[in-house]
Amino acid sequence: MLVRADGVTKSFGPKELLKNISMQIDDNDRIGLVGPNGCGKTTFLKMITGDDVPDSGELVIKTNKIVYLSQFPSFDNDTTVEDALNVDSDEVQNKRMLELENIMASGELPRGADWNDISMEYARLQEEALRQNKSDAERALDHLKTFGIEDRVSGKMNELSGGERAKVMIAKVLSRAEKADLIILDEPTNHLDIDAVEWLEGYIADFKGAVLIVSHDRYFLDRTVTQILEIDGSKMKHYLGNYSQFVDKKALEIERQEKEFQRNSKERDRQAKIAEEQHRMQWFSSTHKTRMKMLERMEVTEAPDKKKDLTLDIDSADKSGKNVVMARKMRVMRGKKILFEDIEFDINRGDKIGLFGPNGSGKSSLVKALMGDIPFRGDLWIAPGAKIGYFEQGHDHLNPEMTSYEQIDDYLEGEARSRARSCLYRLQMTKKDAERPIKTLSGGERARLSLAMLLSMNLNFLVLDEPTNHLDIMARHAVETALAEYKGTFLVVSHDRYLLDSVCSKVAELKDGTFTMFNGSYSQFKGVRKGRDVVEEAEVYKVVSSFTEWNSRKKFSKGDRIVVAPSEKANYQWAIDNGKLKRIPGKERKIITK
Known part of the structure; x- marks a missing residue:
């Protein structure tokens, strides 16, 4: 055991951030910590690292070999x-x-x-x-x-x-990780390009100690963790499995709670009606009082927590022509450095294109060239009927002195204003936050404001530069759903592989000055089978007698060692039941493509 929390509670002023939390981190654990923005994830990490203390409860740390990657590392401007x-x-x-x-x-x-x-x-x-x-x-x-x-x-x-x-x-x-028992990573994939993220996934897979990760990158969590801790409404729950398995279990749990709540409510209503009928028919008797006491003693089942409806709708303007963008022999420079040259591509009506590539390859510069914000050489034609909306990564178009509501009123007109306010609510920005100056908002809150304004405008071509950066998982899902149902055309620059797989009909890679367009998802472009790789905590078996696993047609001989993940156990169940496989101590992590 490395870390154990028992009944830990933490408050900030009147707000109870964490309440009666219990958990444990053991050697070699792979744990993902998830929850909406502001739920207390970073605070909990700081208590483990000793930078904060709980108000009550017991927090036992059995190792001083902990390395911590902060989400917002601080250093002076002159730091080399x-x-x-x-x-x-x-x-x-x-x-x-x-x-x-x-x-x-x-x-x-x-x-x-x-x-x-x-x-x-x-x-x-x-x-x-x-x-x-x-x-x-x-x-x-x-x-x-x-x-x-x-x-x-x-x-x-x-x-x-x-x-x-x-x-x-x-x-x-990571330079200190070789001597560490526990690595804590707070949003490690923020700002990283896909190549760096995939390298980090490999490093974590090979690391011998325990890992605790806070991340909104679902693809990354699926490939690195085998347990999920969820903080929701100041409470913490533990789920075995990767992030995708957590989502499935959470959905089943909510469905079960809803059914139990309906059953309990129906029974309580029935008992109350019987008591009322008894009192009406036998007003001279106290029989109904006994029934009311039975009702009072009945356990009251709570309804599952009702989240805000995060469904977003994007209005689309009239269709543009078949060709939206045509680029020929484009060249863009940064100072004296050529980022790319002689690249050519077409964007047609209805295309949903995801653009990815290493940091510094020129993705944002290409977008800015399309928008006319920086000079370029070559030919670029944009359809006259294209009504373009641009989501800028730095949100430079926002006035830091205005509130969100003031910015909406200044930027939009008519019904678009009310749609933007509604969109802010659906993206979980409170009225109190919307009335604060924009300069006091976090990066995620500014992203919500920019998205709310953009998605409320009547457009037919969206250009989005890292739209899901700083958003929590629920908000990311809302944006993905909206883009998937959008009737217009979009070009989205992103390192979010989940987004590239779920909403894009085409992907394009900009790397080493070369622009490559591909019809299909990111995973298909990379040569991965349709689906996603996930890591599972697998059981280890020894072959007692020879057999063939008929799904894969693979033959196993006596003495072979097999690592079986939960998702593939059904393929081996008959061999286990018939004594051909014997479970041996220990567990291992295994990558499965789903």
Whole structure:
């Protein structure tokens, strides 16, 4: 056992953020922590790392070998990449060195101690710290080489893109991971390109310790975790399985609660009517009182929590012509660097295109060139009937001094204003938040405002640059559903593989100056079978006697070892029932394509 919480409660002012939470993290666990924005996920992580404390309850931490990737790492504007990569020595080691420094500074020798021993211990700890820091720095640099940004080490952090800063912080955290029992990652895929995310998935799969991940990236969770902890309404629930299995179990749980609530309500109504009838027919008797006491003693089943309806509708303007965009020999530069040249593509009416590629490949620059915001060379034709809406990643079009409601009234007219306000509600922005200045809003809240305004306009061609960044899972699902049902045309730039698989009829990769268009989903483009890879906690079996698994037509011999995931156990059940397979101790993680 590494971490155990028992009855942990945490409040901020009158708001009870976490209530009576219990959970446990064991060696080698793979846990995903999910829940809506603001539910207390980051607060819970900070309590595990010792940066915060619970108001009540018991939180037991059995290891000091924990590394933590914060969602919002802080550093000064003048911090160099090299300084940001410097890794502190072990906390216990630092604490002992500080104690020895205080002893030497005070000149007071503790009873039974010797000055020579103290100086020798201090010198040894200094040498170990120097050796450890050098080793960690070398590992961090190796990770930067993997990400392809080792040439940025001499630069400053504020000169890097969001994706490059994320890679630096991940490199720093993972450089300490070899000595860690537990890695905690808070939104590790934010700003990362797909190649970096897939590399991180492989790293986590090979890591020998435990991992606790907060993420809104469902594709990433499916490939990395085997348990889900959900925080909802200040309570925490535990589910075995990856994220997709959690969704299925959650849906069944809500359905069961709804049926139980209806059954309980119906029975209570029946008992109340019997008591009322008894009182009316036998007003002189106290029989009905007995029935009322029975009703009072009946257990009251709570209705399942009713979430806001996050269904979004996008109005589409009249259809444009068959050809919406035609690009020929396009070339875009950033300073003196050519991002891409001689690329050609067509976007036709009804196309739903997902654009992806490494950070810095020029995806956002291509979009800005389409919108006329930056210069380019080549030919670009956009249909005169195209009514374009642009979702900008940085939300620079928002006035930071206005409130959300003021921005809507300033930006939109007529019915679009009321549609935008309704959309804000459906994206879970409260009236209180909508009346705050935009400069005080989080990145996710600004994204909600931008989306609400865009989706309320009468458009037939949407250009979206990372529309799901900073959104929680429910809001992402709402946006995906709306885009899937949208009657117009869109081009969406995204690193969200779930989005690229679920709503796009075509995908395009921009990499190393080359633009490649593909009819199909991201997974199909990558050569993956239709469906998604998920990780499952599998059981291990030994073959007692030879048999053939007829679904795969694979033959197994006596003594073979088989790892069987829950989703494929039915294929082996007859062999288990007939004694051809024997369960042996231990579990392993297995990637399954669904």
